[in-house]
Amino acid sequence: MLAAVRWDLAELGGRAVAAARELALASTSAKDAALASAADLLEGHSDELISSNVEDLDRAQGSGLTPAALDRLRLTPERVHDLASGLRGVARLADPVGQTVAGWLRPDGLEIRQVRVPLGVVGIIYENRPNVTSDAAGLCLKSGNAALLRGSSAAISSNRAIAAVLREACRKAGLPADAVQLVEDTSREGAVAFMRLRGMIDCLVPRGGPALIAAVVDNATVPYVIDGDGNCHVYVDRSADVDMAVSIVANGKTQRPGVCNATESIVVHRDVAARFLTRLAPALDGVELVGDEEARKLLGSDRVAAAEESDWGREYLDLRLSVRIVGSLDEAIAHIRLYGTGHTEAIVTGDRAAARRFQREVDAAVVAVNASTRFTDGEQFGFGAEIGISTQKLHARGPMGLLALTTTKYLLDGDGHTRQ
Amino acid sequence: MLAAVRWDLAELGGRAVAAARELALASTSAKDAALASAADLLEGHSDELISSNVEDLDRAQGSGLTPAALDRLRLTPERVHDLASGLRGVARLADPVGQTVAGWLRPDGLEIRQVRVPLGVVGIIYENRPNVTSDAAGLCLKSGNAALLRGSSAAISSNRAIAAVLREACRKAGLPADAVQLVEDTSREGAVAFMRLRGMIDCLVPRGGPALIAAVVDNATVPYVIDGDGNCHVYVDRSADVDMAVSIVANGKTQRPGVCNATESIVVHRDVAARFLTRLAPALDGVELVGDEEARKLLGSDRVAAAEESDWGREYLDLRLSVRIVGSLDEAIAHIRLYGTGHTEAIVTGDRAAARRFQREVDAAVVAVNASTRFTDGEQFGFGAEIGISTQKLHARGPMGLLALTTTKYLLDGDGHTRQ
Numbered sequence: 001m002l003a004a005v006r007w008d009l010a011e012l013g014g015r016a017v018a019a020a021r022e023l024a025l026a027s028t029s030a031k032d033a034a035l036a037s038a039a040d041l042l043e044g045h046s047d048e049l050i051s052s053n054v055e056d057l058d059r060a061q062g063s064g065l066t067p068a069a070l071d072r073l074r075l076t077p078e079r080v081h082d083l084a085s086g087l088r089g090v091a092r093l094a095d096p097v098g099q100t101v102a103g104w105l106r107p108d109g110l111e112i113r114q115v116r117v118p119l120g121v122v123g124i125i126y127e128n129r130p131n132v133t134s135d136a137a138g139l140c141l142k143s144g145n146a147a148l149l150r151g152s153s154a155a156i157s158s159n160r161a162i163a164a165v166l167r168e169a170c171r172k173a174g175l176p177a178d179a180v181q182l183v184e185d186t187s188r189e190g191a192v193a194f195m196r197l198r199g200m201i202d203c204l205v206p207r208g209g210p211a212l213i214a215a216v217v218d219n220a221t222v223p224y225v226i227d228g229d230g231n232c233h234v235y236v237d238r239s240a241d242v243d244m245a246v247s248i249v250a251n252g253k254t255q256r257p258g259v260c261n262a263t264e265s266i267v268v269h270r271d272v273a274a275r276f277l278t279r280l281a282p283a284l285d286g287v288e289l290v291g292d293e294e295a296r297k298l299l300g301s302d303r304v305a306a307a308e309e310s311d312w313g314r315e316y317l318d319l320r321l322s323v324r325i326v327g328s329l330d331e332a333i334a335h336i337r338l339y340g341t342g343h344t345e346a347i348v349t350g351d352r353a354a355a356r357r358f359q360r361e362v363d364a365a366v367v368a369v370n371a372s373t374r375f376t377d378g379e380q381f382g383f384g385a386e387i388g389i390s391t392q393k394l395h396a397r398g399p400m401g402l403l404a405l406t407t408t409k410y411l412l413d414g415d416g417h418t419r420q
Numbered sequence: 421m422l423a424a425v426r427w428d429l430a431e432l433g434g435r436a437v438a439a440a441r442e443l444a445l446a447s448t449s450a451k452d453a454a455l456a457s458a459a460d461l462l463e464g465h466s467d468e469l470i471s472s473n474v475e476d477l478d479r480a481q482g483s484g485l486t487p488a489a490l491d492r493l494r495l496t497p498e499r500v501h502d503l504a505s506g507l508r509g510v511a512r513l514a515d516p517v518g519q520t521v522a523g524w525l526r527p528d529g530l531e532i533r534q535v536r537v538p539l540g541v542v543g544i545i546y547e548n549r550p551n552v553t554s555d556a557a558g559l560c561l562k563s564g565n566a567a568l569l570r571g572s573s574a575a576i577s578s579n580r581a582i583a584a585v586l587r588e589a590c591r592k593a594g595l596p597a598d599a600v601q602l603v604e605d606t607s608r609e610g611a612v613a614f615m616r617l618r619g620m621i622d623c624l625v626p627r628g629g630p631a632l633i634a635a636v637v638d639n640a641t642v643p644y645v646i647d648g649d650g651n652c653h654v655y656v657d658r659s660a661d662v663d664m665a666v667s668i669v670a671n672g673k674t675q676r677p678g679v680c681n682a683t684e685s686i687v688v689h690r691d692v693a694a695r696f697l698t699r700l701a702p703a704l705d706g707v708e709l710v711g712d713e714e715a716r717k718l719l720g721s722d723r724v725a726a727a728e729e730s731d732w733g734r735e736y737l738d739l740r741l742s743v744r745i746v747g748s749l750d751e752a753i754a755h756i757r758l759y760g761t762g763h764t765e766a767i768v769t770g771d772r773a774a775a776r777r778f779q780r781e782v783d784a785a786v787v788a789v790n791a792s793t794r795f796t797d798g799e800q801f802g803f804g805a806e807i808g809i810s811t812q813k814l815h816a817r818g819p820m821g822l823l824a825l826t827t828t829k830y831l832l833d834g835d836g837h838t839r840q
Contacts, residue, residue, distance in 0.1 A: 025780060106802060110791055119813055120783070198637065202813050217618065217641050223814045244836035251838035346832075359831050360445060363540070371530055371834030380839065381830075382526060393539050393622050393827040394643045395814040407813040410801075411779050412766075414791030416664035418671035419800065 006193045012148065012181050013200030016121040019178035020146040020202075024118045028095040030173050031141055035091035038169035039084035042134065045165055046080045052161035053130065060154050065128070068258065073128045073155055083134040083162070086385065090138040093384045096402045097144045111413040116406045118144030120202035123222065124387075125150045125191060127208050130158035136205075137166050137180045139387050143405035146179050148201060150194050153186035160184075195220035203395075203405070205388050225395055225404070227388035229315045230260035230343035232373040235332040235358065237349035238269040242276050244370060245348040249321075250283045251372040252346070258317045260389060261344050261376040265312065265322040267332045273325050274298055284321065291323035298325075312339040329354050333361050340364060342391050344376040365391060365398035426613045432568065432601050433620030436541040439598035440566040440622075444538045448515040450593050451562055455511035458589035459504035462554065465585055466500045472581035473550065480574050485548070488678065493548045493575055503554040503582070506805065510558040513804045516822045517564045531833040536826045538564030540622035543642065544807075545570045545611060547628050550578035556625075557586050557600045559807050563825035566599050568621060570614050573606035580604075615640035623815075623825070625808050645820070648811035649735045650680035650763035652793040655752040655778065657769035658689040662696050664790060665768040669741075670703045671792040672766070678737045680809060681764050681796040685732065685742040687752045693745050694718055704741065711743035718745075732759040749774050753781050760784060762811050764796040785811060785818035 023031075042049065053075035060070060096116050103113040122145045126132045133149055140147035151159040163182040170179045183194060195204060195216055204224040206216045216224055234252055236245045252263025268276055277298050281289070289295070290311050291304040304323060311322045312335075326332045336345050346368040347358040355369045366376045376399060378386025383401030390396045396404035443451075462469065473495040480490060516536050523533040542565045546552045553569055560567035571579040583602040590599045603614060615624060615636055624644040626636045636644055654672055656665045672683025688696055697718050701709070709715075710731050711724040724743060731742045732755075746752045756765050766788040767778040775789045786796045796819060798806025803821030810816045816824035 021781075021783075024783075104802065106800070110795060112801060117783075221637050223812060225814070241836070247836060247838055255839055355833075361441075363441075363444075363537075364829065366830045366832060368832035369834065371832045371837040372839050374839040375530060375832055375834075375837065376830075380526070381532060382524065392643060394645070397827050398830045407817050409784065410786045410796075410818045412786060412788035412791045412795055413775075414789065414795075416661070416667060417791040417795065418667055419675055419792050419794040 008185060009183065009190070009193050009197060010200070012183060013121070013197045015178040016146040016148050016181055017200055019176040020118065020120045022176050023141070023144045023146055023179055024097070024120070026144060026175055028097075030175055031095070031144070032091040034141060034170050034173035034175050035087045035138055037172050038134075038138070038166050039087040041165045041169050042080055042084045042087070042162070045161070046077055049080055049158065049161050049165070050075050050077070052157040055157040056155055063154065065154065069128055073130065073158075075130060075158060079131065083131055086135055087138045090142050090385055093142060093402060095142065096406050101408055108417060109415065110417045113411045113413075114408045115411060117409050119405055119407050121146045121148055121200060122405060123148045123150065123194065123197070123201040123204040125194065125204070125206045125208065125212060125216075126152070128152050128154045130155045130162055132207065133159045133162040133182070134166065135385070136387060137163070139385055139402060139405060141170070141179055143402045145405055146181070148181055148183060150183040150191065151186070156184070156186060191215065192219045195222060198222050207388055225388070225390050225400070226392045228343070228391035229341045230262070230373075230376075230389075230391070231264050231313060231315045231339060231341045232261060232344045232346070233265045233267055233336050233340060234263050234346045234348060234373065235267040235336065236269060236272060236276055237329065237347055237351060237354050238271040239351040239354065240269075240272055240276070240348040241350060242272065242279055245276055246279050246283050248346065248348055248370070248372050249280060252374055253284065253287055253321050254319065255372075255374055257319050260315070261374050262317065263321070263346075263373045264314065264316050265324065265339070267324045267326055267335050268295075269329075269332070270294070270325055270327050277323070286319055288320040289323055290320065292325060294325040295323040315341070329357060333358065336362055343389070344368065344373040346371060346373050365389070428605065429603065429610070429613050429617060430620070432603060433541070433617045435598040436566040436568050436601055437620055439596040440538065440540045442596050443561070443564045443566055443599055444517070444540070446564060446595055448517075450595055451515070451564070452511040454561060454590045454593035454595050455507045455558055457592050458554075458558070458586050459507040461585045461589050462500055462504045462507070462582070465581070466497055469500055469578065469581050469585075470495050470497070472577040475577040476575055483574065485574065489548055493550065493578070495550055495578060499551065503551055506555055507558045510562050510805055513562060513822060515562065516826050521828055528837060529835065530837045533831045533833075534828045535831060536823075537829050539825055539827050541566045541568060541620060542825060543568045543570065543614065543617070543621040543624040545614065545624070545626045545628065545632065545636075546572070548572050548574045550575050550582060552627065553579045553582040553602070554586065555805070556807060557583070559805055559822060559825060561590070561599055563822045565825055566601070568601055568603060570603035570611065571606070576604070576606060611635065612639045615642060618642050627808055645808070645810050645815055645824070646812045647808035648763070649761045650682070650793075650796075650809075650811070651684050651733060651735045651759060651761045652681060652764040652766070653685045653687055653756050653760060654683050654766045654768060654793065655687040655756065656689060656692060656696055657749065657767055657771060657774050658691040659771040659774065660689075660692055660696070660768040661770055662692065662699055665696055666699050666703050668766065668768055668790070668792050669700060672794055673704060673707055673741050674739065675792075675794055677739050680735070681794050682737065683741070683766075683793045684734065684736050685744065685759070687744045687746055687755050688715075689749075689752070690714070690745055690747050697743070706739055708740040709743055710740065712745055714745040715743040735761070749777060753778065756782055763809070764788065764793040766791060766793050785809070
């Protein structure tokens, strides 16, 4: 059956490529009209969207999804309204397409301009979150890209309903409906075939856990941007303001523990460890601590479980925090180098030299001084929205807004210039 | 033996990662000193380099390499001097590391800066060109990256000798010798294992033909930038200045036919075809023409061989040119869309509207108006040097200078900022 799957996908891919050509030339006002219309239609069809979502939820009852996963799958009138607001927000953002990034004149009079253009077709693989269908399609549309959306089987009815609304909105704005396509094949083989639509998908953004990322790295032949794990550390330096450190760690760990920019591990300088940890422990009531021997001595082995080697590298995504005591900034940086995932690392310090060294030497998408790891986010950065957070170094690194959905081309203008 | 190969490579990779950490923090003056020293040492050891090269050439005699390939393999005193000049030129370029790309203040006072940093470890796979060993290592060094160089078996003695000189120069400048490492395993299995050094190679730049590119797309698990084929077209519009068009096509085809930015195919508007082609034919004396029926009628079937379907998509890299007659700009764009490789496409026109449409609608790294396709080149763009020409859309597109060997990281500076 694999050949049939691939043929279906190639058909979708071909339609996406054709739509992308039209979208690349679409005016900002047409794209914004489609976004506004999609927002109105989502709200207007809220009842039908929720009925479709109930189908997904009913099916999910028997399937062993966790309560948290069921909650992510659920649509409510408020959540439909949020989707619409999200699209209206994207419509208000500046259109990146057509921006001149750089331009110069060569000594022989040849003019060179580097201008921003859409990527073409953007593929998204994601899990049981119907909101991604609307959010990702909106960002793709605004940046002039066709979206090929491959959600999960659990959310298929909701995704179908949302995609139908978005397609209708494109049509109404005079844009190709194929600007937004949902891949109905949600099988594993289908996912692999999707990752191999080379020449059709210009950029794949997988949004999921380590198993999905590993499948992409192993199988994809299309270009991709990895939105990977965040094993985010806060290093509490010897010179840290202890109150500030407590507040930053508590915010990073507890404000929203299930997300990639949550703080997962703290590294504490020995000189401040007793003062800091005795203040931190009560502030993290309800958070399970696992730590090294020194941390356990300071807070008691009742409060701090013994960390295993595997704890240092784990992204808990839960109310759990690992605690490591070190003797120097060098040791802290070495620890983060060994266990960090290149997402977000923070230092709390009053020492200017330590702050500068930490920012220079720690190799991560975001390196923060005296701020919570939770700021690594497109909204918090002021991008208005985000398609994901890149933990890779090529193309985009850190929160990805509309710019990450574009590439550039060089335009040369001559008067018959030839090369000597 | 595969496991042993991988272990050896992992050892090299680990040393490259360690060297990259030091290089990322190296001062511009230390890097420039290493480049200057390498240039001096290359010239000082010119005789030894040429002796090593003679070993390669001797071995190559029996191996069936073409005269052109043998020529690319050969080192002469002049060519060694060129390598040294190249390194001195790279030393004079601005250091991209540490540049602030963007910076802004959030409403809550959080400061965000996006700064340019090295990629880390750059892997290069290349063919029988010893000059790449020096050129690529120089660009990596200047941009603060460790270079892992995997040349061909045919050039191994030359590459060893050049790499030894570069390593010595790093040492003399107080930089780690492992900033430049040559991979001695030049087997196919070794190449595949090299492409899978995930977590060690931050960016792979394969420089070779379609077979190498296909192997990378199929096997690589490390991030890569494709330096692909150039099936570059010149479209001669009905409004073209015929003399200008002849000069641009002749330059694109004959100035250096074996390179990726050479013109491989021309698309000619019917209204200007007779006048243009009768002027072009004598200017392309010695160039084999293949064309469609209309072109053959205009120039005679002696002068123009019948094009087969496969001709339209071919990168000849030779004194051969395909000729297609079309009835409109739309037809020309459709032809280029179908057969182009996204490298460089040019139009010759006097019509402003045609020029604008061509530049907007043709999807390629470089789209030129009234200029030769040969300008797609780092030197010609004013980048000073190039590591390759990207035909992909992610990370870098078109000629890649030092900037393409960097990524960015975000630095956040707060005063105890937490997210609400």
